[in-house]
Amino acid sequence: MAPKRAQAASYSHTLPSANLSHPSSSFLPGALAAGRPHPPTYHTFISSPFYPSTASTKGKKAAPALPSLAANPIPVKVVQQKVLKWYDGVKEGRGMPWRKEVVIGELSTTQKTQRGYEVWIMLQQTQVVTVIGYFERWMQTFPTLASLAVADIEAVNAVWAGLGYYSRASRLLAGAKTVMRDFKGIMPQTAVDLEKIDGIGPYSAGAISSIAFSKRAAMVDGNVTRVLSRLTAHHAPPTAKATTSFIWALADTLVPAPDSSISSGGPNKPGSWNQGLMELGATVCTPKNPNCGECPLSDECLAYAEVRAFKSRKTLAPLVDLEDLCELCEPVNIDADYAVTQYPMAKEKKKLREEETAVCVLEWEPSGGGGAAAAKGKRKVLLVKRPEKGLLAGLFEFPAVDLPPSADDSTPSFRRAQLSSLLSTLLTSPLPPLKPSPTPSSSSSTISILSTTDLGAITQVYSHQTRLYHILRVVLSSPSPPSLSTSSSTTPDKSLQSLAGRAKWIDEADVKGSNIGGAVGKVWEVRQSGKSGLGKLSGKPRGGDGNAKKAVGAGAGKRAKVVEKRTKEDDDFLAESDEEIEIERSPRRRKKVVVVEVAKEESPPPPVYAPRKKPRIVISDDDDEE
16 A cells, blocks of 8 residues: 655654664664665564563464564663653643552452452543543442442443443443453453453453553553554554554563562552553654654654654665565655654545435324424323444434435335334334325324424434434324334344334433434434424534535435545544444534435425534544454
């Protein structure tokens, strides 16, 4: 793959001259030449008593993933001392409540388990502004591992609401049950044993083992990968097995022993080291505009040495003749904007799947006349609980059916037919046809459809797909809410997440506070705005007056084509997970335009509106492994 141009870095300090004392300095001319010829030992210039090491995945050791050491390497204690001393000076700056100076050996077994539980919860989010508030609320609701283990998924999702990525909440619940059942309520302390807990992968296992229990265990997340890639000038495909093996093996060589004689880092050297690397990546060695002048590893960082050498080429020695070349790295762009932001190598963009779903906001009001005023406070809305596994597990949604990819003619009539079939499985009483202009029944003893309204569509971005939700609002009237089916199908249609036996009627006023995901919240916001006037919706309508050949909206006619503009940061984030997760973004993060060809035989649909987005959530990295 051709190297991608890194964004130009603006250094806030004057670059020092070339670092000719770096152990890899003799290879810098080649590394900065066309093709980037350099030996494998170019990257392995830090000696360690734990070198060479192996990468670990799910507790199983792989083959050695590091080349032999370079000549005259830097002792690992030099690097450890610099990072730990720096971390000691900054660790209180961001007010993280889980950062506690404790002596692990002085804690009781119960206290150790509590410490491990707190670290486990902290790891679920890596953006400080997001995690602190949710950490505190979570610990108030589920103060111990035992209290979480006896909770149900609805209670857990209620505390988690707003974070997105709801599968994490269900994994925490499953993991707590595993600890109580298989480990007698005591959290194991080694990374190998921690990976036996549901929902814990290598990243979480290493973090919990080192931070909570002061065990020498490596942990690698996005921040650590960036720091180590720049430290060693390692430019290789980020998702390749050889790359991840190298980074994990390197990380393992750098973690200090619990009884290390290093003066900095407090009583828990392994935990402080891992937290220090994360902090360094989050605040100094950032994806854009890193502050290399303030980095404690500026002398050891090989990427920074390359930048300094590039600016001082006249001082470099001639190219060294090489026989053994590094086979891991890819070329980099050597130009006037050369910067440490070349590292790590950019992830290849993934094309998001484009999917569509038909959603029915089904409402009931009592019959007997009086109109909307009489029904006020009595109207109910149908919600269905999603399956306990999979995307948005255990959350409630409006009745919905995923449209098949082959549905090229996804017209309103086609979607009404799909929803009508779905509702027949959720309700025991048959409904009249979902016509655009229904005729209310004259009988007060039967179910009457008062109205069906096409509310347009909203989009929701997940990690591996962009889903377009077509919204149909249906208002029913009968003496009492239609009874619900209590039996579920043993072989449900894969396109259906709204299954019989999992539905309930709730008061209209309770919808917003229910356990619903972001997409369902957007649908409800559109419904509220459609009911009370579009002026209340925070977004702006997209599209024209309906007379153009192409309209922006939910759309009759051909399947909608979702066109997106994504930033590099978005793509790096989307590539973090191998699971489909819900992503909520700030308005400036992403722009979405839905372009639809409108069929001539049907009138143009309502426009698509974009409700106000929430700040995006940065996820941790276990999901790549699990």
